[in-house]
Amino acid sequence: MSMKQILHNLVHRQSGYVELRWHKRTSQSFVATKGRVDVANTSTTEGVGVRALVDGAWGFAATADISEPSIKRAIQQAQANAALLAKARKGHTIALKTGRLCTKDFVGDGFAELQQMQIADKLGKVIDLEKQLAKSSQRMHTAKVRYTEYMEEKAIVTSDGANCSLKIAQPELALSAIAEKDGQRATGGKGAGVSGGWTCLFNHPTLNHVVDDIAKTTVDLLDAKYPEGGRKKVILAPAVVGLLCHEAIGHTVEADFVKAGSVAAGKIGQAVASPLVTMADSGQESIAGYAVGNLPFDDEGVETENTIIIKDGKLVSYLHNRETAAEFGVNPTGNSRAWLFSDEPLIRMRNTYLLPGQSKLADMIATMDDGYLVEGAGSGQADSNGEFMFGCSHVWEIKNGKKTNLLREATLSGIAFDVLKTVDAVSSEFQWDLGTGHCGKGQPAKVDAGGPYIRCEINVGGRQS
Amino acid sequence: MSETKNTINELSKKLDEAAKATLDYSKSQSADRTKVSASCTVEKRLVVENKEFTLANTLESQKIGLLVHKDQRKGSAALNNAQEPSLQRAVTDALSLARFSVPDPFLIMPAATEAPSTKPLSFMWNDRTSEISLKDLQEFTQAMLAHLTKDKRVAIDRLEVSTSCMWHGLYNSLGVRQTETQSAVSWSFMGMAVDGNDVSGFDYDGRSAYSWDGSLDLALKQCAEFTEKVVRNLRPIKAPTYKGLVLLTPRAVEEILLGTMLYHMAGSSVMDGKSQWHEKIGSQVVSNMIHLSDDPHNERFSGATAFDGDGLPTAKRTLIENGVLMTHLHDCYTANRCKSKSTATSGGPFALMCKPGKDNLTAMMNARPELLVVDRFSGNIDPIKGDFSGVAKSSRYFKNGKDIGAVAETMIAGNLFEVLNKVQAVSTVTEDLSGSMQMPWMVVDGVSVTGN
Known part of the structure; x- marks a missing residue:
């Protein structure tokens, strides 16, 4: 009997709302550096998470023992936890909006390909890429290559009708380098992640000529100066636009943050960005088809969708789970996600992006007197008040309509909606480019982000003389 | 039971x-x-x-x-x-x-x-x-x-x-x-x-x-x-733009200074030639006002443990004394590669303590004509080069000892190797951060502040 069938049989013996989620994650992780293999690891985590809604309160329990008696005990525990909490709640009782509950079984592209691939081939490729990067320049001090894959298998059954399963593969590859000259060092790197197989991963545009690109940029950065700090006109590359969408806007429109008073609260229908800006978060993106946050349904069993957040500059939607959808009187958007079986679902993003526009990058540069082209997205963070910061590995100076000097890393900051109001050009070129690593919100989540090139004004953190 | x-x-x-x-x-x-x-x-x-x-x-x-x-x-x-x-x-x-x-x-x-x-x-x-x-x-x-x-x-x-x-x-x-x-x-x-x-x-x-x-x-x-x-921290202002002194709270000391020091002490950085402190044991690497130790048996700290990730018994260890590097942090593997001995810090250090200094905290705030008090740092640190750049969060601006107000959209940047050698004052008071380490307040020089 499949796990979905076992869960289905158990759920239908319960009264009240019960949500059962079986989740098995098998992952492989390899790290090669300095001619060594530092990590060659495989990991399996499997179990069932149970959420019960009793008298308007949530209870959660989880078990790594997937036998029927153990899952039954977890259901009872979750119900007991919910009952305890129901007595303590003073305000409204939790209700759920139904939405489009999924009843399908889904096997993602590339799952079988990765499952059938030999370890020797994957690990061999990682070792080979590290060798290539290490030998790419005499100035190369350290090369490092990391490959991680998640093979996700889930079945979700709820007492009100969700009954679905999935198998998806999420491989990712990241390369980094340290170059050295006369005691000075520079760092660089690139990576890509996809929802798909090995072939799909290596077809990602970011991985085209990746070794040569990293080697050249990292070595060139040895002689680069720092950008000057201050408010600057900039062109943001797709990865940086993705980071802006995710960190600076995406988190503030997660309905749990909205309820806590984020800067997006009460702004539905208001102009929050330039009319050139349309932004979305999608669980089933169709621009490239391989973004790493692609999911057929979320961890409440709700089918995902392409959620438009900002349309022509106006805020039109938040990101919801079933509970906040009921509270806000809208439909759930399929954004409820949990990292492991033992984690409760939270509102999380999937693939967050700005829609492409009409301009060409070359024209955007040619019509700019003074500013920067910002590339190489690093890590980022944002506050509920909309203040964000994110790093970038390098920037290009633009002078009199020409891309000139390569400059060292910078940190960008601003107030999200203020920055989006300054957007005066959006390119037609588009790329997903944030598929490596994880978003953190108590639990990790695999997400992607991207967009076109955009031109705007932003604070650049630099050195003061 | x-x-x-x-x-x-x-x-x-x-x-x-x-x-x-x-x-x-x-x-x-x-x-x-x-x-x-x-x-x-x-x-x-x-x-x-x-x-x-x-x-x-x-x-x-x-x-x-x-x-x-x-x-x-x-x-x-x-x-x-x-x-x-x-x-x-x-x-x-x-x-x-x-x-x-x-x-x-x-x-x-x-x-x-x-x-x-x-x-x-x-x-x-x-x-x-x-x-x-x-x-x-x-x-x-x-x-x-x-x-x-x-x-x-x-x-x-x-x-x-x-x-x-x-x-x-x-x-x-x-x-x-x-x-x-x-x-x-x-x-x-x-x-x-x-x-x-x-x-x-x-x-x-x-x-x-x-x-x-x-x-x-x-x-x-x-x-x-x-x-x-x-x-x-309501009604924030923008700090002025200047290069000079900032006062780091214990949390900011941890977020900004500590990671880079640990990176260059780490056996993995030493064995790969990435540490700037590769051959610096016994040499001054930071200001002589910094004293750092790891005390895995200290009951105040949540990281306490009797053994490390290799199974070796842990012990209290001085890492930096008067700014002088006393040891690298080795597990069995990095020690073997570096022909050294494990410091029983696989998975560690476990409970870091930066010793209090001699400076009164109020005097540290009052004695400077212009001072950004940085409480949290949201930004990027490159431990290899030591460059840092990011937003000063939950931070306040002081002028001639007067608290002018909370700041927003204020960025700080600099190089940690310079900053760690330009410590001007270390407070007599310390804080236990999240129950996992003890840090004092520090005034450091050479930081670029970008506000208005």
Whole structure:
């Protein structure tokens, strides 16, 4: 009997709302550096998470023992936890909006390909890429290559009708380098992640000529100066636009943050960005088809969708789970996600992006007197008040309509909606480019982000003389 | 005996047997050396969002990790159940990975003679903590929530309170066997102040304690400090742009300075030639006002442990004294590569303490004509070059000793190797950060502040 069938049989013996989620994650992780293999690891985590809604309160329990008696005990525990909490709640009782509950079984592209691939081939490729990067320049001090894959298998059954399963593969590859000259060092790197197989991963545009690109940029950065700090006109590359969408806007429109008073609260229908800006978060993106946050349904069993957040500059939607959808009187958007079986679902993003526009990058540069082209997205963070910061590995100076000097890393900051109001050009070129690593919100989540090139004004953190 | 303690005892016995069986199985499959790390946890957790209880969670979990060495190659596997077929499959997987890996003659595991079984640190387990029910936790959480929301301008996004009881064992095929148990009560909260259209910066705090007794007082004190701070940070201004002195709070000292120092002390950085302090033991590497030690047996800190990730007994160790580097931080592998000795810091350091200085905190704030007091740092640090750049969060601007106000959209940047050598003052007072380390306040020079 499949796990979905076992869960289905158990759920239908319960009264009240019960949500059962079986989740098995098998992952492989390899790290090669300095001619060594530092990590060659495989990991399996499997179990069932149970959420019960009793008298308007949530209870959660989880078990790594997937036998029927153990899952039954977890259901009872979750119900007991919910009952305890129901007595303590003073305000409204939790209700759920139904939405489009999924009843399908889904096997993602590339799952079988990765499952059938030999370890020797994957690990061999990682070792080979590290060798290539290490030998790419005499100035190369350290090369490092990391490959991680998640093979996700889930079945979700709820007492009100969700009954679905999935198998998806999420491989990712990241390369980094340290170059050295006369005691000075520079760092660089690139990576890509996809929802798909090995072939799909290596077809990602970011991985085209990746070794040569990293080697050249990292070595060139040895002689680069720092950008000057201050408010600057900039062109943001797709990865940086993705980071802006995710960190600076995406988190503030997660309905749990909205309820806590984020800067997006009460702004539905208001102009929050330039009319050139349309932004979305999608669980089933169709621009490239391989973004790493692609999911057929979320961890409440709700089918995902392409959620438009900002349309022509106006805020039109938040990101919801079933509970906040009921509270806000809208439909759930399929954004409820949990990292492991033992984690409760939270509102999380999937693939967050700005829609492409009409301009060409070359024209955007040619019509700019003074500013920067910002590339190489690093890590980022944002506050509920909309203040964000994110790093970038390098920037290009633009002078009199020409891309000139390569400059060292910078940190960008601003107030999200203020920055989006300054957007005066959006390119037609588009790329997903944030598929490596994880978003953190108590639990990790695999997400992607991207967009076109955009031109705007932003604070650049630099050195003061 | 409490139900939780009973569960931990039963699970740990099973894991102990499973670990020994796994070592035997791995040997039968011709592994040269094997390490097994096993743990089980019983956790109870309550979540409050927007002033309302939203989730009660109870969880029993177990984890097993194993590392095999075969023909000077290594592979590892991890899983969350201790059933024999699963463990045997994990051994097979780890050996398969090792087969395709690269030979490394420096792979090593300690023998039982180097890693004798340690005596448990008695303060790490508290029976009372193991007896705490969800109902007790609910009362604790309600008391915290009442304190946090006394001022109506404070919006608490999320408050979590949990108790956890854990057993952890480490075994290797050379006879090492270490075990310890730990109980903890932990809390964390995040939020901001909202006054009309005015929203303060987002902030968070929390900590962990071994013992239930006294933990509520600690939590309530932290709640009071948090609410006062976020309300004070309403109506922010932009700091002026200048290069010079900033005062780092203990949290900022940790977030900005500590990581880079640890990176260059780390055995992995030393062995790969990435450390700037490669050959600097005995040399001054930072200001002589900095003294840093690691004290894994200190009951004030949640990272305390009797043994490290290799199974070696831990001990208090001075890392930096008067700015002079006293040691690198080695595990068995990096020590072997560097022809050095392990400092028993695999998975560490565990409980860092930066010694207090001689400067009065008020005087540190008053004595400078222009001073940004940085409380949190949200930004990027490149430990290799030492460059840092990011936003000064929850921070305030002082002019001639007068508190001008909270700041927003203010960025700081500089080079940590310069900054660490330009420490102007270290406070006599220190703070225990999240119950995991002790840091003082520091005035440092050479920081670029970009505001207005």
